[in-house]
Amino acid sequence: MTNTPKRYTVTAALPYANGPVHIGHLAGVYLPADIYVRYLRLQGRDVKFICGSDEHGVPITIRAKKEGITPQQAVDKYHELIRKSFQDFDVSFDVYDRTSSAIHHETASDFFRKLYTEGKFVEQTTQQYFDEKAQQFLADRYIIGTCPKCGNDSAYGDQCESCGTSLNATDLINPKSTLSGEPPVLRETKHWYLPLNEYEPWLREWIVEGHKGDWKPNVYGQCKSWIDQGLQPRAVTRDLDWGVPVPVEGAEGKVLYVWFDAPIGYISATKALTPDWEKYWKDEETKLVHFIGKDNIVFHCIIFPSMLKAHGDYILPDNVPANEFLNLEGDKISTSRNWAVWLHEYLQDFEGKSDVLRYVLCANAPETKDNDFTWKDYQARNNNELLAILGNFINRAVVLTQKYYDGVVPATNNLHDYDKEVLEVLKGMPMVIATYIERYRFRDALSELMNLARLGNKYLADTEPWKLIKTDTERVKTIMNIALQISGSLAILMEPFLPVSAGKLRTMLNMNPAMWADTGSAEMLPAGHVIGKPELLFEKVEDADVEAQVQKLLDTKKANELANAVAEPAKENITFEEFSKIDIRIGTILEAEKVAKTKKLLKLKIDTGIDQRTVVSGIAEFFMPEDIIGQQVSILVNLAPREIKGITSQGMILMAENADGSLAFVQPSKQIVNGGGVS
Ligand SMILES: Nc1ncnc2c1ncn2[C@@H]1O[C@H](COP(=O)(O)OP(=O)(O)OP(=O)(O)O)[C@@H](O)[C@H]1O
Numbered sequence: 109m110t111n112t113p114k115r116y117t118v119t120a121a122l123p124y125a126n127g128p129v130h131i132g133h134l135a136g137v138y139l140p141a142d143i144y145v146r147y148l149r150l151q152g153r154d155v156k157f158i159c160g161s162d163e164h165g166v167p168i169t170i171r172a173k174k175e176g177i178t179p180q181q182a183v184d185k186y187h188e189l190i191r192k193s194f195q196d197f198d199v200s201f202d203v204y205d206r207t208s209s210a211i212h213h214e215t216a217s218d219f220f221r222k223l224y225t226e227g228k229f230v231e232q233t234t235q236q237y238f239d240e241k242a243q244q245f246l247a248d249r250y251i252i253g254t255c256p257k258c259g260n261d262s263a264y265g266d267q268c269e270s271c272g273t274s275l276n277a278t279d280l281i282n283p284k285s286t287l288s289g290e291p292p293v294l295r296e297t298k299h300w301y302l303p304l305n306e307y308e309p310w311l312r313e314w315i316v317e318g319h320k321g322d323w324k325p326n327v328y329g330q331c332k333s334w335i336d337q338g339l340q341p342r343a344v345t346r347d348l349d350w351g352v353p354v355p356v357e358g359a360e361g362k363v364l365y366v367w368f369d370a371p372i373g374y375i376s377a378t379k380a381l382t383p384d385w386e387k388y389w390k391d392e393e394t395k396l397v398h399f400i401g402k403d404n405i406v407f408h409c410i411i412f413p414s415m416l417k418a419h420g421d422y423i424l425p426d427n428v429p430a431n432e433f434l435n436l437e438g439d440k441i442s443t444s445r446n447w448a449v450w451l452h453e454y455l456q457d458f459e460g461k462s463d464v465l466r467y468v469l470c471a472n473a474p475e476t477k478d479n480d481f482t483w484k485d486y487q488a489r490n491n492n493e494l495l496a497i498l499g500n501f502i503n504r505a506v507v508l509t510q511k512y513y514d515g516v517v518p519a520t521n522n523l524h525d526y527d528k529e530v531l532e533v534l535k536g537m538p539m540v541i542a543t544y545i546e547r548y549r550f551r552d553a554l555s556e557l558m559n560l561a562r563l564g565n566k567y568l569a570d571t572e573p574w575k576l577i578k579t580d581t582e583r584v585k586t587i588m589n590i591a592l593q594i595s596g597s598l599a600i601l602m603e604p605f606l607p608v609s610a611g612k613l614r615t616m617l618n619m620n621p622a623m624w625a626d627t628g629s630a631e632m633l634p635a636g637h638v639i640g641k642p643e644l645l646f647e648k649v650e651d652a653d654v655e656a657q658v659q660k661l662l663d664t665k666k667a668n669e670l671a672n673a674v675a676e677p678a679k680e681n682i683t684f685e686e687f688s689k690i691d692i693r694i695g696t697i698l699e700a701e702k703v704a705k706t707k708k709l710l711k712l713k714i715d716t717g718i719d720q721r722t723v724v725s726g727i728a729e730f731f732m733p734e735d736i737i738g739q740q741v742s743i744l745v746n747l748a749p750r751e752i753k754g755i756t757s758q759g760m761i762l763m764a765e766n767a768d769g770s771l772a773f774v775q776p777s778k779q780i781v782n783g784g785g786v787s
């Protein structure tokens with residue numbers, strides 16, 4: 109599509125309703141989509157921004173089972189959490205719907221029925237894995253095994269998350285049911301398949317030949333490799349009781365595969381938004397763009413387009429600008445490992461700072477390769493870029509205008525070459541930024557925006573109006589006028605990236621509503637216009653703020669280590685006679701002191717009931733001597749005495765060790781007389 113399209117349908121991947129939104133989702137999908145849409149609106153284009161929760165599929169049924177609630181209750185909880193956090197983050201969806209809605213069930217059913225009636229599916233009875241204990245077919249994530257491609261031993265029945273290969277359950281080596289842990293048996297069942305192999309020549313022409321130039325290399329490359337490997341028919345139904353029922357007689361107990369119904373969710377959400385929905389999906393003059401992360405490429409570039417093609421009434425995506433992945437502090441973001449910065453928590457911890465997160469995630473977006481988010485980088489980008497460059501420039505321009513002219517925009521006079529150069533750059537900037545945005549290069553676009561603020565700072569630093577005001581007041585008028593022109597343009601150009609700050613700046617400058625096309629010209633803030641009072645756009649992020657976040661992550665790491673700790677294998681068997689030789693008694697600590705010049709050792713005096721004896725114990729890192737006096741402990745009393753740091757240790761205190769190496773006393777659960785035997 110080269111000419112300006114008549115309208116746009118922009119979709120953002122439907123977030124899966126089994127966890128909250130994290131920064132990876134934002135950087136990969138929702139932020140670039142929101143920047144794009146906000147920009148289009150400023151261009152006056154007709155655009156609908158579509159999203160909603162993806163609420164079907166096996167992981168939701170597994171979570172519901174685990175929590176003892178129904179799948180509907182599970183998705184209700186996360187749908188609301190996700191919807192609210194997007195809203196609080198100012199993601200400007202025109203509609204945020206959900207796939208458990210009636211309108212979606214109806215739309216997805218109709219879609220399936222049309223393809224079914226027109227003979228677009230292949231019906232096949234095959235052997236599928238069945239869990240005899242749970243009396244259930246094992247779709248997708250109900251089955252794990254070893255990936256035949258990469259050897260990952262926890263690949264799912266539909267996909268290996270390690271190498272990204274899409275799988276059939278029967279491809280897995282050593283398959284196991286995730287319900288019972290048992291190896292499954294094979295049972296006959298009937299399903300409907302979309303014969304992707306038949307769409308291969310068309311896909312080759314449409315993508316491999318047609319989109320070589322305009323799709324991102326990572327997206328194009330993945331598609332080409334899929335097509336080159338040869339496509340197989342793909343089942344679009346599942347034996348499951350949660351989802352859109354297959355609307356065909358004899359298909360009781362079967363639902364549509366989640367990846368069949370989810371993308372149709374974009375269409376149903378548009379239906380929920382407007383009775384005019386058809387022109388956003390069926391008119392060739394509409395430009396359809398899907399924003400997704402890299403693991404969704406095959407579904408949006410191969411499977412969904414084949415479905416749309418089979419249906420025949422719908423347009424195809426013009427582009428699918430998928431991003432790579434964002435990692436967190438060097439580790440893959442993971443919902444199940446709680447390794448994430450959760451959006452709703454961020455918004456609580458950093459109230460009023462949604463733009464800072466938007467800035468950092470866009471400046472560091474994984475557009476061409478995986479990238480890493482670190483709190484140090486977050487702090488540096490806020491303090492050294494947003495605050496020091498953008499915030500500082502705006503503040504100078506507004507404060508000086510208030511000081512010299514009581515907020516009235518002065519007129520220019522007699523332009524110097526330098527002024528003309530700066531105005532020339534300003535005039536060209538909207539086009540430069542727009543071109544990057546239209547090519548889905550949001551990092552470059554943001555970097556140009558910051559260059560404009562840098563230019564403004566440099567202009568003021570070079571011309572030094574604060575000195576000239578004493579000698580050349582006419583010159584200062586020109587300088588301040590130009591600084592304000594830059595500020596006014598920034599207020600509009602930054603809106604897609606930093607909507608909250610852009611709003612504040614527009615208020616500060618007392619601006620009339622303006623569009624992208626108005627920027628770069630002196631008409632925005634004409635001489636005589638009165639601006640408002642200065643207000644700080646950004647504030648410093650302190651060390652303590654980011655240290656608290658890093659600590660939160662360290663705590664998560666520790667909790668994960670404890671949860672994943674694997675017990676050491678048991679030692680060799682011993683006989684009862686051997687065990688009987690061991691004499692363990694309950695005793696009480698009478699005295700405790702640190703052993704001089706050591707870090708780990710405490711010297712204890714213990715009442716063992718038999719005697720009072722000295723024991724040297726390596727527990728000083730975990731206990732303060734004064735805290736343990738009076739505690740009952742278990743002591744091995746017939747261990748041969750040993751010399752430790754010049755002290756004779758007569759026995760050993762029994763300690764239990766945690767996964768992180770910390771120690772606890774092995775103590776009786778109620779008071780026991782000293783000397784009481786342990787057996
Ligand atoms: N770390 C990430 N970086 C970039 N994009 C991501 C990241 N994690 C998920 N996405 C994208 O966000 C969109 C929504 O993700 P979805 O709700 O399907 O969760 P997911 O991929 O299962 O992630 P998670 O397992 O972390 O919840 C998808 O398009 C996905 O590709």
Ligand SMILES: [Zn+2]
Binds near residue numbers: 255259260263270271
């Ligand atoms: Zn694999």
